Amino acid sequence: MPSYWPIVLATSAAAYLLNNKFYKGLNKYPGAPLAAYTNWWRFFEVWGQKSEVTHVALHKEHGDIVRLGPNVLSFADPKAIKTIYGLNKGMTKSDFYPVQQAVSKGKRLQSLFSTTWEDYHAKYRRCVNGAFAMSSLVEYEPLVDSTTDVYIERTKELYCGEKKQRCDFTRWLQFYAFDVIGELTWSKRLGYIEKDQDVDGIIEFLNKFLSYAAPIGQMPFLDLILEKNPLKLQLEKWGVNKKVFPVTKFALDRSGERKDEMQKVRETGIVEKRPGRGIDLLTKFNQAQHDHPEFMTDAQVLAASTSMVFAGSETTAISLSSVFYHLVRHPKVYAKLMQELDDAAETGAIQQRDNNKVSWAESQKLPYLDAVIQESFRMHPAAGLILERITPKQGIEICGEHIPGGVIVGCNSWVLHRRPEVFGADVDTFRPERWIEADSLKLKEMKATMFQFGAGARTCIGKNISLLEIYKLVPTFLRTFEIEMACDDWKTRNAWFVRQSEFYTNFKLRSVPREVPPRDPVFSKSQKSILSSNTNHARHYAASRSIRTAWQLEEMGLDYKVEFSERENGKAPQQFKDDSGDALGKFPLLKDGDLTVGESGAIAEYLCEHYDTSNKLLPKDSATRVKCQRWIHASEATYALHALAILYTRWFGADDPSAAEKIEQGMSVNVCKDMDFLENELAKSGGKFLVGDSVTAADCMMLFSAQFILARQLGVQGKKWEKINQWVKDCENTESYKRAVEKTGHAL
Structure with missing residues (x-):
């Protein structure tokens, strides 16, 4: 070899490395020293299988923008998410993703995840x-x-x-x-699950496949040499080198x-529903x-x-x-x-x-x-590398920095999820309470920063x-x-x-759930009641119809206290039955002096007749009064009846799924008719509530029925009623309802 060749090779290598270092002006961004010169740094970093730790450390040391390769930038500022992954930003996926494409008969299988088109x-x-x-x-x-x-x-x-x-x-x-x-x-x-083993070696294959794809994806040209070599793919097409994932x-x-x-x-x-089975x-x-026959192929x-x-x-x-x-x-x-x-x-x-x-x-x-x-999700997101995107030809501004076109950029969820200014100083501590303590603005910011499922169109x-x-x-x-x-x-x-x-x-x-301590009354002291001193109270079961009674009492401005009763093996306790004087032991129960009133509809009418002196909840006008009374009775006799038929079928229909499905389908027709009627009546009411702009006994009774049906999806799967949903929100936003919920602990 001529003596000048070592000099030529050394000069060429130095020029190549220096070109990488100053490529597109990215040398102004800090990072691991070798990362600026060659992609081999990130190849071996990913090969070491601790990249998430490295990325967190690099951003902690260098700030919001870190250089991971000659043409690769990682962003830690949550504001970068919308720019990099937002709609119509001109970003495209990098060649990291096609490395993960499966192959069948020598052809790449384009998937939603792996395609770059x-x-x-x-x-x-x-x-x-x-x-x-x-x-x-x-x-x-x-x-x-x-x-x-x-x-x-x-x-x-x-x-x-x-x-x-x-x-x-x-x-x-x-x-x-x-x-x-x-x-x-x-x-x-x-x-x-049945075999308690890796069936057909699929998990082992995936482990090897991902261990290959992660580092090779840092230098995708290697995949064209090793796995997706055109010669290998052609041999597969001919059946010479048969390989099926x-x-x-x-x-x-x-x-x-x-x-x-x-x-x-x-x-x-047309899809034929199978009894007791969902559609796969x-x-x-x-x-x-x-x-879409013009697009979707086998x-x-x-x-x-x-x-x-x-x-x-x-x-x-x-x-x-x-x-x-x-x-x-x-x-x-x-x-x-x-x-x-x-x-x-x-x-x-x-x-x-x-x-x-x-x-x-x-x-x-x-x-x-x-x-x-x-x-x-925050502490341990599944993906541990940046989700790579390529900037558009004209370049783009990300977090105040102009990034040239053709640069690979991205965010790593492990980095984003440890932003102290978003999640608090204790970002390395597992503390679920942060999601409950946060006010609405902070919670919105936290959710916007969560990146475990990616963001944007992808x-x-x-x-x-x-x-x-x-x-x-x-x-x-x-x-x-x-x-x-x-x-x-x-x-x-x-x-x-x-x-x-x-x-x-x-x-x-767990042989039985732990013993739940008895619930204390909401009011620990007897309170003077305008009904009857220290005697008026409601026996209550949380998440039950008794929210109707509590809301009505709040609307009427009556003082009351709440006593809780726990079910024993799903049934009312004997003490409750003794108190009510009714062997059925039905919730709720209202005591007014020596008088005991059961059934939520009867309680509603009793309170209106005896204490609604202004006729606010049950108006005097005959037409309006009849309409309110109809809703009071329909809430149980129609709405709850049809919904409970579906609920009981779900509970007890396991032995005959086919019959259970038929019953549910039949009753669902009735429930939808009921809800359609409610929707139409709300449209005609002339106000926010069932019979105008004020809460009446009709709302107090019907709200629970509607909530119950919607919350448990009883025959209304996939259906939407705009007026009903707005009415539910309006009812729930009344101060009287909020007080009733606070006192009873009601939750569906």
Whole structure:
């Protein structure tokens, strides 16, 4: 070799490195020293599987903008989220994502997650958006319940029986997440829970795949050499180098089993409901193929199905592990959450079901559960790298800085979730109370900074399904088992997703919920009542019809006290029956001196007749009075009757799901007619309330019925009544109703 070649090579290398260092003027942004010169720094950093720790440390040291590569910037300011991930900003996904594309018969499978083609993504998302909408959750809930039942029973067998063993909880939760996704996508579990093993090596394959994709994605050209080499892909097309991803094989097998059924859906667009079963995603994807034949192909249906397993199971399992880990590591939080769950069960806010299952609707009314889950998302988000985007050709301003075109930019949820000015100085502490203590503005800011599902048009499309699984399993599992840590700590590794391992636990069945202490009266001292000194009081069961009586008493300005009674095995206690003089023991009960009045409708009329001297709640005008009386009686005789028929069918119809479904469908027609009538009457009322601009006994009685139907989705799934929803808000915003809620603790 001529003597000048070493000089040429050294000079070329120096020029290359210096060009990287000063590339597009990005040298003004600090970061790890080597990161400015070469992408090999971030390749080996990600290879080390602790990138989230490094990114947090770099931003802590250098500030809001950190250089991670010659052409890569990471942003820590939450204001960057809207700019980088917002709609119509001209940002596109980087080449990091195609590395994660599955391959079938030598062809890449474009998915919503991995495609970099924005027009393609927009069309694809429009086709399948309905399958992932919040309104579709009610259709998927039976599928989640089916897997949850099996999961709870298998947990009892494996970890609570005679041969009970220590549980590798992260692994066990991953089995749950995989089987739920199988049920949701194909109406068939993959078999993890029943077999207690990695079926077809899918989890092992995903681990290896993500461990490959994370570092290779930092230098995507390597993927074109190693895995998506054009020669390898061509050999696959010819069948010489046959390679099928195990998830793809499972998807093809399941689709093949239902070939005729799906063909009918594609041809007609009609979906036949199966008794006791929800509509799965495979059906929804084929329905989208019928609705959009010009775009949705068989390959796209396959890609949509397989991507559910890739993305849906991994992130959900990580989030579930985070919730349970932080609970067992923080006993006071654990105890406080159990208090909320037991209280909710005691008051009827959580219905009693097989395996202590909690419905989606019920879970949304448990504020401390929500705080625990949000804090778990904050402490341990699933993704551990920046979500890369490429700036538009003309450049863009991000957080006051002009960033040139063609630069890779992004945010890391691990960095965003540890912003002290957003979440408080104790950002490294697991403290769910921060979500309850925050005022409305602070809460809005905190939620806007949460990045566990991404943001903007590319927000994780399966977000709602993941939330459905998490919000249902966590309270269900906690109500069934006591969990104890059986290790010093877990281990984590960041291979794109920050997976946990060696989180060992012991389980013990909760034989009965802990004893709930008797509730104290709202008023500890006797109060002089304008009805009868120290004698007028209402016997009350929280979350019951007695909110009607309390609200009416508040509207009339009458003094009263509340005594609480707890149900015993779901029934009124004997003392309550003795007090009422009625063996039925019905709630609520009003005592006025020596007189006892039962049934909420009778109480409403009694109070109006004896104490509504201004005829405010039951007007004198004959037509208005008759209308009010009709609502008083319709609230129970019509609205509650039809709704309870559905509720009882859900409770007791498990032995004959087909008959139960028919009953619910039939009664749903009646409930919808009832609600349509209420909607029309509100439109004609001439004011905010049922018979004008003032609250009457009609509102006091009917509000609970409407709330009850809507909160428990009794025959009104997917239906919306604008006037009813506004009326409910207006009623709930009255000061009298707020006082009644405060005194009774009422919550649906």
